[in-house]
Amino acid sequence: GAGVSQSPSNKVTEKGKDVELRCDPISGHTALYWYRQSLGQGLEFLIYFQGNSAPDKSGLPSDRFSAERTGGSVSTLTIQRTQQEDSAVYLCASSLAGPGASGGSTDTQYFGPGTRLTVL
Amino acid sequence: LAKTTQPISMDSYEGQEVNITCSHNNIATNDYITWYQQFPSQGPRFIIQGYKTKVTNEVASLFIPADRKSSTLSLPRVSLSDTAVYYCLGEGTNSGYALNFGKGTSLLVTP
Numbered sequence: 164g165a166g167v168s169q170s171p172s173n174k175v176t177e178k179g180k181d182v183e184l185r186c187d188p189i190s191g192h193t194a195l196y197w198y199r200q201s202l203g204q205g206l207e208f209l210i211y212f213q214g215n216s217a218p219d220k221s222g223l224p225s226d227r228f229s230a231e232r233t234g235g236s237v238s239t240l241t242i243q244r245t246q247q248e249d250s251a252v253y254l255c256a257s258s259l260a261g262p263g264a265s266g267g268s269t270d271t272q273y274f275g276p277g278t279r280l281t282v283l
Numbered sequence: 284l285a286k287t288t289q290p291i292s293m294d295s296y297e298g299q300e301v302n303i304t305c306s307h308n309n310i311a312t313n314d315y316i317t318w319y320q321q322f323p324s325q326g327p328r329f330i331i332q333g334y335k336t337k338v339t340n341e342v343a344s345l346f347i348p349a350d351r352k353s354s355t356l357s358l359p360r361v362s363l364s365d366t367a368v369y370y371c372l373g374e375g376t377n378s379g380y381a382l383n384f385g386k387g388t389s390l391l392v393t394p
Binding site: 254 | 317319325326327328329332368370382383384385386387
């Protein structure tokens with residue numbers, strides 16, 4: 164079946180503009196995750212959704228970052244008033260169940276190809 | 284977030300066995316241990332998962348001691364294409380582990 168897809172694959176924007184990044188998870192996956200990876204760095208957790216709600220927003224770096232998920236499916240990560248330090252690859256993942264699900268093996272994460280954001 | 288600890292980097296020659304150890308002292312009773320592999324310009328992908336003792340698949344083996352405070356990913360006879368970053372996570376009841384990929388272990392395989 165289809166994997167996780169993200170769009171756009173690349174986004175170049177000017178400092179101060181708003182951007183929206185989209186993630187389409189695997190059908191039937193209840194959990195959806197957003198991560199950020201800067202050049203040469205590991206994956207930095209941003210936010211995760213269980214259904215349409217976000218139990219953990221602890222990773223959002225500032226109030227310029229927000230995310231929503233509608234219909235338990237597609238998610239959008241919005242960055243307002245972008246700054247140069249926002250330049251990174253933004254990765255989305257989904258899993259059948261979320262962290263904290265009993266049994267443990269159902270929350271293996273499947274990643275999309277990412278969106279490379281460049282803020283000039 | 285709960286944290287796993289791995290070496291930052293490792294080097295190996297082609298054909299050698301590579302063992303990467305990860306410590307996860309506070310892993311919860313119901314958590315599984317999962318390893319991911321990330322190639323440049325791609326998202327991480329699942330390679331192996333286990334709960335205790337030994338798990339083997341076509342890609343790797345995973346050794347987990349009885350106390351489950353650590354795990355070792357074993358890659359037999361590595362090739363150049365195994366050059367990647369490897370992350371270990373605890374997945375299950377402890378969300379702190381499941382979301383904290385950190386920097387992983389960067390493995391470089393050379394001829």
